[in-house]
Amino acid sequence: MYQWIIFDADDTLFHFDNFAGLVHMMAKYGVEFTERDFNDYQSINKPLWVEYQNQAITAEQLQTRRFQTWADKLSVSAQQLNHDFLQSMAEICQALPGAKELVDYLESQKVNMAIITNGFTQLQKTRLERTGFHRYFSPVVISEQLGIAKPNRKIFDHTLTLMDNPDRSKVLMVGDTLASDILGGINAELDTCWINHHNDVHPEHIIPTYQARSLLELKNILESVL
Template sequence: MLNDWDCIIFDADDTLFHFDAYAGLQRMFAGYDVQFTDQDYADYQAINKPLWVDYQNGAISALQLQTRRFTGWGEKLSVAPEVLNSGFLNAMAEICLPLPGAARLLDALHGKVKIAIITNGFTALQQARLERTGFRDYFDALVISEQVGVPKPDRAIFDHTLALLGNPARERVLMVGDTPESDILGGINAGLKTCWFDHGTRPLPEHIIPDWQVTSLSELENLLTQR
């Protein structure tokens, strides 16, 4: 099965790395003597999630997303939203953990196919996390939407990544991710094969149809390495 592929591209958050935003926010706000509650998190997500949709649709920039989600808290604490955002990303880097099976999967792929990350996450977190987990050397390309200027699902970020990987035949490239609207739809629009990492927390939209679907990285490893 590995012979079928030249490149495998991964999303980062909740695909290779555990992304516990609630724990990161609690850690960051503890530095301001704020006990960040379940309700605070629900209120934060009510602002944050629509901003991510706007970002993926190209309506706002990465910087606008990162500051707007902390505007209210910035006013409450008399702290610049940019400072809160930076503290949050640092906290997320400190608590980062690979998802179960990530290290073993990357070991199985390393040296056999080219491996890349395309992430809509932010530069400070992504780079720190690859350093801390020791994963950095596994990847032939790390593509961060904040640096490229366009997020997934925009085809341009996939085209940019494929150019970095030597422009392989698109049918020999697999995109793996947990977010249908950015990872899977973006991969499909770029002419790649796709694999949805289903965490069991949401249904797959009817109009987005991946080639494969897995519920763990070990399942993906079995799928890729079977003969």
């Protein structure tokens, strides 16, 4: 049924633990980063991500503004802190349970695989190389490089062009975030699968084609439709 599957990266294929990454990074500066520090960071970081996905700010603005408070405290540039954070995230990265089994299965079924991520180039490229997942996915489209983020249809149209414009009914978008991955796939007229890790309820205006609580469950779904 599907000739192509487009995946999100963070918390879809790879474990993405902001807090652990920040603890790992701040330890290099001799800082014991606490949950309270993390909550303060997220109060800045989360609204910036919404602005970025709405194209109100650039990737560079997001990356620097989220670390400006700590940059002032540590007398280090926000750019350097962002670089160190992304490096720390790459160092602690792990594929989610079932990810390797899923991509091996799809490869055996001759299903093409791509990635569209709103994450940043430094982390995504390093992580794909370190985990060995780079060989499975082409194209890998990173919003920072294109200047357009999910759920904007344009990033999907660009990716589909790189995929030689397959029949959209033969393409499935898989992701864990309703507001970017699933809404974006719907905007691009693709079938979607929501990786619903926490058994949440989707709003009425964002209805995925499929839901799976894990990549193993997604593999079971795909085995029944491919």
